[in-house]
Amino acid sequence: MYNGWKILLGLIIFLAVATFPFYSNIGKATVKPEPKIDTPVINELKEKKCVESKEFMKAEHMQLLNDWRDSAVRDGNRIYVAQDGEKYTISLQNTCMKCHSNKKEFCDKCHNYAGAKPYCWDCHIAPKEAKK
Amino acid sequence: MGALFSFVMVILLVLLAYAGIKAANLQIFFGVVIPYAAILTFLLGFVYRMLKWSTSPVPFRIPTTCGQQKSLPWVKQNKIENPSTALGATVRMILEVFLFRSLFRNTKAELRDGRLGYGSSKWLWLGSLAFHVSFFTISFRHLRLFLQPVPSPVHFVETLDGFLQIGAPTFLITGSILLLAALFLLLRRFLLPTIRYISLPADYFPLFLIIAIASTGILMRYFLKIDVVSVKELTMGLVSLNPMIPEKIDVIFYIHLFLISVLLAYFPFSKLMHMGGVFLSPTRNLSNNNRMVRHINPWNYPVKARTYEEYEDEFREKMKNAGIPVEKE
Numbered sequence: 001m002y003n004g005w006k007i008l009l010g011l012i013i014f015l016a017v018a019t020f021p022f023y024s025n026i027g028k029a030t031v032k033p034e035p036k037i038d039t040p041v042i043n044e045l046k047e048k049k050c051v052e053s054k055e056f057m058k059a060e061h062m063q064l065l066n067d068w069r070d071s072a073v074r075d076g077n078r079i080y081v082a083q084d085g086e087k088y089t090i091s092l093q094n095t096c097m098k099c100h101s102n103k104k105e106f107c108d109k110c111h112n113y114a115g116a117k118p119y120c121w122d123c124h125i126a127p128k129e130a131k132k
Numbered sequence: 133m134g135a136l137f138s139f140v141m142v143i144l145l146v147l148l149a150y151a152g153i154k155a156a157n158l159q160i161f162f163g164v165v166i167p168y169a170a171i172l173t174f175l176l177g178f179v180y181r182m183l184k185w186s187t188s189p190v191p192f193r194i195p196t197t198c199g200q201q202k203s204l205p206w207v208k209q210n211k212i213e214n215p216s217t218a219l220g221a222t223v224r225m226i227l228e229v230f231l232f233r234s235l236f237r238n239t240k241a242e243l244r245d246g247r248l249g250y251g252s253s254k255w256l257w258l259g260s261l262a263f264h265v266s267f268f269t270i271s272f273r274h275l276r277l278f279l280q281p282v283p284s285p286v287h288f289v290e291t292l293d294g295f296l297q298i299g300a301p302t303f304l305i306t307g308s309i310l311l312l313a314a315l316f317l318l319l320r321r322f323l324l325p326t327i328r329y330i331s332l333p334a335d336y337f338p339l340f341l342i343i344a345i346a347s348t349g350i351l352m353r354y355f356l357k358i359d360v361v362s363v364k365e366l367t368m369g370l371v372s373l374n375p376m377i378p379e380k381i382d383v384i385f386y387i388h389l390f391l392i393s394v395l396l397a398y399f400p401f402s403k404l405m406h407m408g409g410v411f412l413s414p415t416r417n418l419s420n421n422n423r424m425v426r427h428i429n430p431w432n433y434p435v436k437a438r439t440y441e442e443y444e445d446e447f448r449e450k451m452k453n454a455g456i457p458v459e460k461e
Contacts, residue, residue, distance in 0.1 A: 003428065004162055007186040011179055018175060021278035021371040030280060030368040040405065048343065059357040062300035074280040107182060115276030 032110040039101045051082055051095075062118075065092065092124050101127040135322070138336035140392075142344050147182045147389035163366055163387045164375040170393035177400025184407050191429040193422045195221075196415040198237070202424075211324040214420050228416050232261055256320070265311035266306040268341075269293060270349075273304070277360075277367040302352055311346040314339055338404055341395055346389040358382045 001007070042048060050057045052064070071077045072090045080088045089095050101108045103126050111117065152169050154159040199210025215221040227233040236441065240253035273290050294302035296329045318339045321331045352358045362378040362387055369376040411417065442459055444451070 001183070001186045002189050004363065007182060009410070010408075011182055014178070014408070015175065021275065022373070024279065025368065025372040027279075028372050030365065030372060033367055039396035057152065058361075061358055063357065066300040085374070110361055114364055114394075115286060115290070116301075116360070117291065118300070119302075 033113040035107075035109045036105040037100070039106075041099045041101060045099075050099075051080070051086075052085070056083075065120075066095075068092070084117060089108055092120065093127075097127045102129060103127055104121060104129055134331055134333040135336045136366050138333050138340050141337060142340040145341075145391060145394055146164065146344060146387055147402075149387040150383055152390075153386045159377045159386070162390055163377050163381075164370065167370060167389060168375075170396040174396040174399050177397075178408060180406070181188060181405055182412070185409070185412050187428040190414050191431070192427060193420060194414050195418045195420050197420050198292070198400055201420060215420055216421050216424065218419060221417055225411070225417050228448060229410060232257055232264075234416070235260060240268075259313050259320070260310050263317060265447045266310035269306040270310060273306075277364050278371050280368060299354075303354075304447050308352070311343065311350065314343045314346065318343065321362045335362065338395070338398070338402060341398075345391045345395065348384055348391065352382075352384055352388060356382060356384050358385050408421045 037048070052060075057064070068080060068090045069092075071080070078090045080090050082088060097103065107118075145182045149162055152162050195215070197214040199213030200208060201214045202209045202216040209216065209243050211217075211220045212227070215224055223231070235257040236254070238253050238256050239250045242249050242251065260367070269289060273286065273293065279286070290304070293304045293306050296303055296305065318336075321327050321339075323334060358381060362381050365376065365378045366381065395404075399407075441460075444460065448458055448460070
């Protein structure tokens with residue numbers, strides 16, 4: 001082997017970087033986030049349902065919010081008619097967050113896990129929550 | 133031909149993963165077995181190739197120099213393009229690895245009015261820099277699926293990447309740059325006759341593969357909207373060596389994962405090894421000190437030499453008897 005120590009050093013650095021996710025996680029049990037929906041508003045609902053079906057919300061809620069924003073801010077249309085015909089006022093703070101007033105236990109649970117950091121709260125006001 | 137063959141291969145790989153999930157329910161195979169096998173092949177193959185290269189001796193300095201060599205004190209040396217010290221060679225390597233300096237020197241020869249002319253040609257440099265920087269950024273961003281909690285540099289890079297703040301999920305610039313740059317590198321092989329002539333399946337296959345990976349990634353994020361939380365469960369299971377298959381991950385994710393596994397497994401056997409090889413290129417990483425330092429050829433064997441003294445010691449008596457003069461009595 002020629003220039004052995006330089007090449008070995010390079011390989012050790014390469015392996016240390018490439019396997020970092022493995023040795024920093026090994027043996028750690030991963031806990032799947034369980035978004036909580038027990039807020040006062042939701043508990044009072046007769047039928048516990050979101051704007052759209054749960055499956056749809058799970059996958060498409062960012063798209064829905066984006067459509068809501070365009071609809072309200074660009075077209076001035078602040079009424080959303082859901083698939084099942086129910087009407088909702090288009091508002092992030094006054095519709096979504098009225099029901100999901102537990103942002104830390106709901107939105108943030110998933111987002112922290114998935115590494116998503118919506119910048120919406122730079123401007124929009126998150127519901128007040130008791131700090132835990 | 134090479135292009136068609138590679139294209140068909142990539143399509144077959146996509147169909148293989150699709151059929152494996154949809155028809156045969158091989159989630160464990162495509163979600164656990166193949167990724168582990170691919171990572172192992174990648175790491176072991178990479179180390180093997182590097183160690184194998186490291187057994188090649190470099191008896192003589194062969195840097196391609198493009199500047200004034202170290203000379204008389206009043207002649208200005210180009211310390212980076214013609215380095216005479218390890219420091220100069222290191223700076224040269226850093227510029228090479230991070231900024232592709234030798235591609236920057238790319239020239240184009242052209243016949244103009246019957247006369248041959250050379251001009252600078254930067255498109256290849258720009259295209260490959262865009263390609264590599266995006267590829268790195270995207271890989272780094274993917275750490276969010278492999279670390280828990282997600283470290284702040286990963287968030288920082290993602291915020292930077294999404295600074296246009298278009299739509300939700302936020303449009304990330306590098307995804308489309310990667311796709312466009314890979315398409316550019318592909319078109320270059322299609323459209324330039326000289327490049328097309330030297331292009332082999334081994335050139336087309338990685339390009340088609342990466343284009344397919346980028347496309348499935350973009351599809352997943354912006355159009356089909358897979359469940360990222362379940363995906364992270366799977367990826368965290370892989371890296372914590374507790375593999376598990378969450379229910380209901382869309383097949384497009386398994387296609388994406390399979391294509392990446394193929395890329396990883398193919399890596400050590402392909403031209404993609406330039407990732408490690410660039411550090412071992414003797415035309416870049418050596419200083420030009422052929423005349424300043426004695427470089428000994430490592431495969432020189434010790435030559436058996438015999439001095440005159442030894443010769444005389446052996447034959448002294450015979451020489452004296454024959455009347456031949458000797459140095460020592």
